[in-house]
Amino acid sequence: MKYIFTIIIFFSIYCANAQVTNNDSTICSTFFKQALNDDWAIAQLEYLVKNYPERLCGTKNSIAALEWSDKVLKNIGADSIFRQELMVPCWKRGIKEKGKIISKISGTKNINVCALGNSIGTGPKGITANVVEVKNFEELKALGTEKVKGKIVFFNRAMDPSFYYTFQAYGGAANQRTRGASEAAKYGAVAVVIRSLTLSTDTFPHTGVMRYDTTVAKIPAFSVCTSNANELSDWLKNDGQLSLYLESNCEMLPEQKSYNLVAELKGSDFPNEYITVGGHIDCWDNSDGAHDDGAGIIHSIEVLKLFKDLEIKPKHTIRIVMFMDEEMDQRGAKKYAEIAGKNNEKHIAAIESDRGGATPVGFSMDVADSVYKKVISWSKYFNNYGIFQLIRGGSGVDIGPLKKFGVPLFAIMPDSQRYFDYHHSGNDSFKSVNKRELQLGSASIAFMAFMIDKYGL
Amino acid sequence: MKYIFTIIIFFSIYCANAQVTNNDSTICSTFFKQALNDDWAIAQLEYLVKNYPERLCGTKNSIAALEWSDKVLKNIGADSIFRQELMVPCWKRGIKEKGKIISKISGTKNINVCALGNSIGTGPKGITANVVEVKNFEELKALGTEKVKGKIVFFNRAMDPSFYYTFQAYGGAANQRTRGASEAAKYGAVAVVIRSLTLSTDTFPHTGVMRYDTTVAKIPAFSVCTSNANELSDWLKNDGQLSLYLESNCEMLPEQKSYNLVAELKGSDFPNEYITVGGHIDCWDNSDGAHDDGAGIIHSIEVLKLFKDLEIKPKHTIRIVMFMDEEMDQRGAKKYAEIAGKNNEKHIAAIESDRGGATPVGFSMDVADSVYKKVISWSKYFNNYGIFQLIRGGSGVDIGPLKKFGVPLFAIMPDSQRYFDYHHSGNDSFKSVNKRELQLGSASIAFMAFMIDKYGL
Numbered sequence: 016m017k018y019i020f021t022i023i024i025f026f027s028i029y030c031a032n033a034q035v036t037n038n039d040s041t042i043c044s045t046f047f048k049q050a051l052n053d054d055w056a057i058a059q060l061e062y063l064v065k066n067y068p069e070r071l072c073g074t075k076n077s078i079a080a081l082e083w084s085d086k087v088l089k090n091i092g093a094d095s096i097f098r099q100e101l102m103v104p105c106w107k108r109g110i111k112e113k114g115k116i117i118s119k120i121s122g123t124k125n126i127n128v129c130a131l132g133n134s135i136g137t138g139p140k141g142i143t144a145n146v147v148e149v150k151n152f153e154e155l156k157a158l159g160t161e162k163v164k165g166k167i168v169f170f171n172r173a174m175d176p177s178f179y180y181t182f183q184a185y186g187g188a189a190n191q192r193t194r195g196a197s198e199a200a201k202y203g204a205v206a207v208v209i210r211s212l213t214l215s216t217d218t219f220p221h222t223g224v225m226r227y228d229t230t231v232a233k234i235p236a237f238s239v240c241t242s243n244a245n246e247l248s249d250w251l252k253n254d255g256q257l258s259l260y261l262e263s264n265c266e267m268l269p270e271q272k273s274y275n276l277v278a279e280l281k282g283s284d285f286p287n288e289y290i291t292v293g294g295h296i297d298c299w300d301n302s303d304g305a306h307d308d309g310a311g312i313i314h315s316i317e318v319l320k321l322f323k324d325l326e327i328k329p330k331h332t333i334r335i336v337m338f339m340d341e342e343m344d345q346r347g348a349k350k351y352a353e354i355a356g357k358n359n360e361k362h363i364a365a366i367e368s369d370r371g372g373a374t375p376v377g378f379s380m381d382v383a384d385s386v387y388k389k390v391i392s393w394s395k396y397f398n399n400y401g402i403f404q405l406i407r408g409g410s411g412v413d414i415g416p417l418k419k420f421g422v423p424l425f426a427i428m429p430d431s432q433r434y435f436d437y438h439h440s441g442n443d444s445f446k447s448v449n450k451r452e453l454q455l456g457s458a459s460i461a462f463m464a465f466m467i468d469k470y471g472l
Numbered sequence: 473m474k475y476i477f478t479i480i481i482f483f484s485i486y487c488a489n490a491q492v493t494n495n496d497s498t499i500c501s502t503f504f505k506q507a508l509n510d511d512w513a514i515a516q517l518e519y520l521v522k523n524y525p526e527r528l529c530g531t532k533n534s535i536a537a538l539e540w541s542d543k544v545l546k547n548i549g550a551d552s553i554f555r556q557e558l559m560v561p562c563w564k565r566g567i568k569e570k571g572k573i574i575s576k577i578s579g580t581k582n583i584n585v586c587a588l589g590n591s592i593g594t595g596p597k598g599i600t601a602n603v604v605e606v607k608n609f610e611e612l613k614a615l616g617t618e619k620v621k622g623k624i625v626f627f628n629r630a631m632d633p634s635f636y637y638t639f640q641a642y643g644g645a646a647n648q649r650t651r652g653a654s655e656a657a658k659y660g661a662v663a664v665v666i667r668s669l670t671l672s673t674d675t676f677p678h679t680g681v682m683r684y685d686t687t688v689a690k691i692p693a694f695s696v697c698t699s700n701a702n703e704l705s706d707w708l709k710n711d712g713q714l715s716l717y718l719e720s721n722c723e724m725l726p727e728q729k730s731y732n733l734v735a736e737l738k739g740s741d742f743p744n745e746y747i748t749v750g751g752h753i754d755c756w757d758n759s760d761g762a763h764d765d766g767a768g769i770i771h772s773i774e775v776l777k778l779f780k781d782l783e784i785k786p787k788h789t790i791r792i793v794m795f796m797d798e799e800m801d802q803r804g805a806k807k808y809a810e811i812a813g814k815n816n817e818k819h820i821a822a823i824e825s826d827r828g829g830a831t832p833v834g835f836s837m838d839v840a841d842s843v844y845k846k847v848i849s850w851s852k853y854f855n856n857y858g859i860f861q862l863i864r865g866g867s868g869v870d871i872g873p874l875k876k877f878g879v880p881l882f883a884i885m886p887d888s889q890r891y892f893d894y895h896h897s898g899n900d901s902f903k904s905v906n907k908r909e910l911q912l913g914s915a916s917i918a919f920m921a922f923m924i925d926k927y928g929l
Contacts, residue, residue, distance in 0.1 A: 177504075432909050
């Protein structure tokens with residue numbers, strides 16, 4: 016009798032598992048098919064980036080984009096939508112920058128420059144000075160005050176194309192942009208110009224945030240397009256005495272009110288336990304922000320739409336978050352975590368999309384061993400849709416502050432090869448995003464959220 | 473004593489294996505680093521497609537492109553270069569096609585059409601007739617002669633976006649293009665117009681080859697861009713009596729002499745055993761042929777360049793083949809296999825690149841079980857460069873005829889999401905190919921060729 020029972024129990028477990036497996040496989044396909052058969056996402060992205068480009072925090076467009084998102088989320092059928100108010104820095108670029116190489120040997124040449132975010136401006140008179148080229152802070156230090164004082168420091172360390180994953184190349188070059196100005200100011204430089212952080216050789220200057228070290232003088236910081244960076248470097252080889260004219264009219268205005276927008280699809284069993292899915296609504300003011308992070312915004316909204324369209328009711332509440340101010344000071348990220356902490360919210364997981372809208376190839380996970388094992392056990396479903404890289408690593412800037420509460424963090428990884436061709440530049444426009452690649456991103460995140468909701472972590 | 477010997481033997485095997493493994497891993501990285509640090513490939517692609525666009529077999533540009541390839545291969549340092557002469561069909565599009573919808577209810581509208589390759593033309597008077605829309609041959613059959621006779625048949629079956637791998641979607645829709653005209657002619661149709669085979673909704677008509685069934689009348693065959701296909705379908709719902717004006721001036725001229733170009737890097741140990749790496753030099757006459765198959769040509773040439781740059785001397789001869797006439801009648805493919813058979817050549821493997829220049833994600837292999845197992849054992853190296861899909865499946869049209877000799881066949885699989893946005897249309901231009909994605913393709917094929925050369929199959 017006991018023997019028969021054992022068989023029955025084992026058989027039941029086997030059947031239950033078999034059913035779960037088939038069911039998950041089917042649901043995975045359903046998410047992907049639904050996304051791939053609906054041109055909604057690309058149409059929304061087009062509307063967002065063409066009507067509300069240059070959505071830097073503190074701009075009218077950043078707020079208008081949130082108001083538009085609010086309407087879209089209501090139409091899809093979010094159960095609730097609310098705002099998390101916060102203050103944001105308000106950096107304004109002002110009149111377009113100018114840059115010119117002036118050489119007694121080679122002549123003069125206008126170059127494509129732009130101010131880095133947070134930089135002070137030169138004012139309308141600009142700065143004219145000789146130039147020293149360095150690759151890194153060690154070279155700068157070796158030159159010392161004697162050779163740097165009164166000069167413009169040209170940081171010309173290219174992103175290393177050897178890395179397969181371009182974010183690694185970015186990581187290896189980004190400190191020129193974020194800290195270059197203050198490092199150069201230590202030795203008396205009057206301005207810095209940074210080689211644009213892209214692997215492409217083109218004419219777009221790529222901006223991005225820089226930070227001042229409060230112990231040294233603030234000097235204006237620019238980026239120059241890679242094409243002109245190569246030329247400037249070549250000209251310097253012929254004429255070490257050439258000078259550069261740089262002009263920017265940017266300034267920091269008083270902080271302004273802004274907000275994160277949060278939409279919820281209420282959980283049936285655990286309405287007070289959250290799975291956050293988000294991207295950032297702000298983007299650089301020289302850009303339409305199609306990949307960065309229009310794609311992440313549309314991915315996130317489409318996750319909610321997919322659950323609604325497929326009539327899948329989650330057990331936990333799924334929160335779609337449009338974070339404000341990822342680019343300047345991450346105020347939205349800080350506010351979201353601050354409120355989560357204050358309210359003692361239970362967060363099951365958070366998934367961020369902020370690496371563009373290309374074909375998804377994986378998820379990077381900042382999670383415990385046991386969580387990682389569980390997610391790896393779902394690989395077979397993801398593999399059918401080209402997602403093979405379920406790896407441990409960083410997540411994203413906007414969900415990062417949840418880490419202190421032990422929340423498992425996920426970042427979708429689209430193919431990164433093209434990303435920095437667009438990043439923080441005028442090249443990040445609607446036409447650079449492909450319909451199907453965007454759809455696949457939404458479906459991947461939606462299915463990950465579904466599995467987390469169903470099985471927990 | 474024996475015990476100690478056994479330990480030593482085991483230790484030696486362990487060390488040997490460890491060394492081999494490290495070595496292959498290093499060589500893999502070396503191939504990829506070399507490709508990613510050299511902008512040679514994208515510059516060559518730009519030169520090829522901008523100077524020799526519209527390289528349909530039988531055109532001057534198809535020959536000029538081969539002559540250019542010959543010079544490039546010589547400069548790189550091919551050990552020998554030779555031609556395989558052959559005859560190619562010579563289909564000429566003539567004056568640009570015209571298409572117009574004429575409706576008494578909705579008015580008139582010009583539409584973007586193009587003749588399908590191999591189609592007869594309407595001549596300058598064109599054809600004006602009523603239209604019947606069908607999705608497939610079953611619907612056509614159901615309409616029968618009564619409803620089809622004297623009409624233009626509009627095949628409007630869209631590629632199914634549900635498939636992850638877009639070549640499957642293409643496969644499911646392509647028979648409209650290849651056989652639609654003769655199927656419609658059976659029921660007395662006067663012409664056919666086919667929805668362009670793309671998943672994008674755009675204004676480019678996509679061409680491609682069609683074949684006539686010799687038992688029925690030849691009627692002119694066109695494709696219409698997807699945007700106009702949707703409109704035509706909508707208009708037909710309002711006005712079943714609308715007519716379509718179609719005009720094409722294409723014709724088949726006498727066959728012409730052409731050739732495959734073959735460059736060799738001689739094997740040190742087995743100079744008469746071959747690993748073929750190839751793509752096709754011809755492309756459609758409405759296109760620059762950047763992805764199809766400029767990318768495959770550059771991939772193939774760069775494989776040779778990588779071996780030369782890295783001073784890796786293969787044991788077997790690596791043959792870089794620029795196949796002529798993949799698009800119309802695959803004469804180059806047939807000739808290459810015919811000569812291989814006649815000369816009783818020993819082919820170790822053949823690798824084709826004819827699926828575009830996007831980020832490589834895998835290889836499709838038409839190989840025996842034992843070969844497949846061996847290649848799978850190399851996965852770890854490929855995985856580091858995003859290549860996870862080492863799958864069994866079809867190879868490619870140009871190396872396909874080698875199958876009868878039992879040659880293991882490989883096709884590189886770039887990410888397919890964007891491919892049909894470009895395929896066989898004016899949209900397949902230089903700007904649609906990304907530098908790094910192209911470089912990764914060359915490195916992937918080079919490393920596969922290296923491993924096949926080193927370990928055999």
